[in-house]
Amino acid sequence: MALVVWFVVRLRNLFAVVILSGLYSLLAAVLFVHLDAVDVAFTEAAVGGGIATVLALGALALTTSREAIPERIPVLPLFIVLIVGAALIYASLDMPLYGDAMAAAHLHVAPRYIAESLSETGVPNMVTAVLASYRGYDTLGEVMVIFTAGVGVLAILGVVKAAATSGRSRDQ
Amino acid sequence: MTHFMILRVVAKLLIPFILIFALYVQFHGDFGPGGGFQAGVIFAVAFILYALLYGVDTATRVVPDWVTRWGLATGVLIFSGTGLVGLLRESEYLNYSVIRDSPVAGQHLGITLVEFGVGITVASAMISIFFAFARRRH
Numbered sequence: 001m002a003l004v005v006w007f008v009v010r011l012r013n014l015f016a017v018v019i020l021s022g023l024y025s026l027l028a029a030v031l032f033v034h035l036d037a038v039d040v041a042f043t044e045a046a047v048g049g050g051i052a053t054v055l056a057l058g059a060l061a062l063t064t065s066r067e068a069i070p071e072r073i074p075v076l077p078l079f080i081v082l083i084v085g086a087a088l089i090y091a092s093l094d095m096p097l098y099g100d101a102m103a104a105a106h107l108h109v110a111p112r113y114i115a116e117s118l119s120e121t122g123v124p125n126m127v128t129a130v131l132a133s134y135r136g137y138d139t140l141g142e143v144m145v146i147f148t149a150g151v152g153v154l155a156i157l158g159v160v161k162a163a164a165t166s167g168r169s170r171d172q
Numbered sequence: 173m174t175h176f177m178i179l180r181v182v183a184k185l186l187i188p189f190i191l192i193f194a195l196y197v198q199f200h201g202d203f204g205p206g207g208g209f210q211a212g213v214i215f216a217v218a219f220i221l222y223a224l225l226y227g228v229d230t231a232t233r234v235v236p237d238w239v240t241r242w243g244l245a246t247g248v249l250i251f252s253g254t255g256l257v258g259l260l261r262e263s264e265y266l267n268y269s270v271i272r273d274s275p276v277a278g279q280h281l282g283i284t285l286v287e288f289g290v291g292i293t294v295a296s297a298m299i300s301i302f303f304a305f306a307r308r309r310h
Binding site: 043 | 207224241255
């Protein structure tokens with residue numbers, strides 16, 4: 001994955017960059033499968049590896065597939081990125097070890113989900129039960145986000161065609 | 173657009189299976205991995221594949237704009253409407269236990285409905301976003 005990221009940063013051909021980021025998503029999906037997070041892996045493969053790649057290619061077809069060479073090295077953004085990256089790595093040192101049974105995430109509501117979700121919801125897939133029922137508000141929010149994204153893209157890119165089609169449907 | 177004979181034939185063979193798989197992921201999501209988000213994306217991919225090979229205008233004849241636009245809103249409405257049922261039955265918003273007689277049956281129905289809403293919105297959003305991008309080429 002680090003190798004893929006290196007090429008994504010170095011390559012100027014944006015077509016190759018898009019394909020490589022799709023490859024990165026697939027590698028991430030493999031990692032999630034390895035961590036037994038099948039639902040997350042599924043989403044990553046479908047959304048990150050599939051749709052995101054296709055949409056990025058669609059965007060490339062509208063613009064150009066060569067990255068412009070910047071006239072000067074952007075020092076301030078590089079500085080900010082380094083600081084934030086260092087802070088994130090520092091924060092990750094505090095994270096519990098993988099599989100640590102005493103990690104905070106495993107002590108709060110997780111035991112109840114594991115023990116009760118099947119008898120409370122009748123849904124064997126715990127991920128689905130948590131996503132749709134226990135965390136229904138969050139999922140509703142996510143759907144709202146997707147709805148807003150769709151409406152936003154239509155508002156920006158779909159204007160010309162939308163006017164034409166709605167006019168046509170009114171004529172009928 | 174006339175040179176992609178092999179791709180077109182293969183895609184035509186694949187698209188029904190992609191759609192079936194999407195429906196399987198949608199309605200089997202409570203037993204196996206998957207759910208509305210993944211199913212919606214896979215469902216949309218079938219139409220995007222069709223649009224890539226046969227052109228957006230042909231694909232728009234299959235899925236007209238009003239379908240994706242209504243779907244975009246309908247999915248959200250199904251989700252929030254399912255939540256409202258709980259409110260109307262004097263419980264909390266998005267509490268599915270009161271939808272049907274027994275809490276477990278209610279939860280199961282609620283989860284299925286909610287995932288269905290998610291699937292519709294995701295599929296419609298992906299299709300309409302892709303079409304909006306692809307149309308700009310003309």
